[in-house]
Amino acid sequence: MVLSIDANSTHDPLTEPVLAEHRPVLFRYALLQLRDYDLADDLVQETLLAAWQSLANFEGKAQLRTWLIGILKHKIADHWRRSAREVYTSDFELVDGEDGEVDEEAFFTCNGHWNGGPTTWNDPEAALKQQEFWAIYEICHNNLPPKMARVFMLRELVGLEALEVCQETGLSETNYWVTMHRARLRLRECLEIRWFNRIKQEKSDA
Amino acid sequence: MRNCREITALVSQGLDRKLSFGERIAVNLHVMICSRCRNFQNQSWFLRKAAQRYTESLQNRLSKKSPND
Numbered sequence: 001m002v003l004s005i006d007a008n009s010t011h012d013p014l015t016e017p018v019l020a021e022h023r024p025v026l027f028r029y030a031l032l033q034l035r036d037y038d039l040a041d042d043l044v045q046e047t048l049l050a051a052w053q054s055l056a057n058f059e060g061k062a063q064l065r066t067w068l069i070g071i072l073k074h075k076i077a078d079h080w081r082r083s084a085r086e087v088y089t090s091d092f093e094l095v096d097g098e099d100g101e102v103d104e105e106a107f108f109t110c111n112g113h114w115n116g117g118p119t120t121w122n123d124p125e126a127a128l129k130q131q132e133f134w135a136i137y138e139i140c141h142n143n144l145p146p147k148m149a150r151v152f153m154l155r156e157l158v159g160l161e162a163l164e165v166c167q168e169t170g171l172s173e174t175n176y177w178v179t180m181h182r183a184r185l186r187l188r189e190c191l192e193i194r195w196f197n198r199i200k201q202e203k204s205d206a
Numbered sequence: 207m208r209n210c211r212e213i214t215a216l217v218s219q220g221l222d223r224k225l226s227f228g229e230r231i232a233v234n235l236h237v238m239i240c241s242r243c244r245n246f247q248n249q250s251w252f253l254r255k256a257a258q259r260y261t262e263s264l265q266n267r268l269s270k271k272s273p274n275d
Contacts, residue, residue, distance in 0.1 A: 028261055037268035112209025118245035124252045128259050137260060155222070156257035162222040181218040188249040 019048050022065050026072050029158045033076060043079065047072040065160075066167055107185050118188060121196045122203070133195060140190035144183055151176065152183040208232055210243055217247045221254060 026047060030040035050071055051058075058067055109115050127133040141149060147169070154165045166176050208216070213236045216229050225233065237244040 028265075031265060031268065032261070035268065037265070108209075108211040112211035114210050114242045117210070117242035118249055120241070120245055121249065121252075124249075128256060134260065134263065137256060152257075156254055157261045159258075159261075177215065177219050177222075180222065181215045184218050184246075184250050184253055185214070187253055188246065191249075 016052065018064070019051055019068070022068050023048065025065065025159055026068060029069060029154075030072060030076060032153060032157055034079070039079070043072065043075045047075055050075075063164065063167075066164060069160075069164075069168065107189075119192065119196075121192070122199060124196075127195060127199075136191065136195045140187050140194065143190060144186055148179055148183050148186075151179045152187070155180065208236065210236075210240065213237070213240070213243050214246050217243070217250055221250060 023044060026044045027040055030043050031037065034040050034043070047068060051068055058064070107115055107117075141152070144152065151165055151169055151171065154160045154168055155162065160168065162176060165171070166173060169176075171179065213233055216225060216233050217237075219225065220229075220233065233247075237247055
């Protein structure tokens with residue numbers, strides 16, 4: 001169970017194009033937190049500029065992207081401070097309660113068989129094209145315990161590698177696997193109840 | 207024999223790391239006979255796709271809204 005990262009960038013000379021390769025990931029990271037396109041764009045631009053100016057401080061042993069995200073995080077934190085938003089919580093403050101434990105028990109019986117369990121979804125591709133589906137998707141994502149939601153977001157929405165997510169959140173590898181397993185169990189159940197079962201119901205009523 | 211809980215844990219891990227040969231065999235044999243785990247597998251792939259689409263559409267939505275508003 002060893003995670004590996006595609007580490008080609010660490011061996012390349014650090015040129016502007018090498019930095020710019022990370023722009024899409026940085027941008028998604030900023031956008032998902034700020035929900036403001038121009039602001040996200042500005043902060044990513046500032047991040048790349050700051051990185052470019054302080055390349056001397058970059059210790060090759062840190063992953064380049066981890067380093068860049070570190071800079072971006074500071075920019076975002078500065079922004080929240082300036083705009084006096086008190087809702088900002090640092091990663092370290094996110095602790096999920098026993099909640100996660102309890103719900104995995106609920107998905108399976110004590111000998112590991114499904115308790116209920118996934119039904120077949122009718123045409124999931126079609127859901128992706130519907131506005132209402134995305135509203136449900138957001139609700140289901142927001143229903144996850146905060147730390148679980150953040151881990152899932154960093155992996156699936158921002159697109160970080162699993163190992164990078166562990167570094168970002170301070171999770172051990174084992175906890176990462178458990179967290180992602182639970183997040184997927186929860187999300188799929190929520191979508192099933194709130195979307196796919198309702199679609200089935202409407203079809204059979206019609 | 208691994209149970210459904212263990213198989214779905216492997217299916218989930220399979221999205222983030224390359225499973226060993228033995229693990230892949232175990233998952234493939236299991237999902238052949240267990241429709242609920244097969245559904246879980248398909249739905250986990252779907253969740254990945256949905257997450258990517260969501261982020262794309264968020265970018266589009268916010269970029270259209272932002273000029274001078």
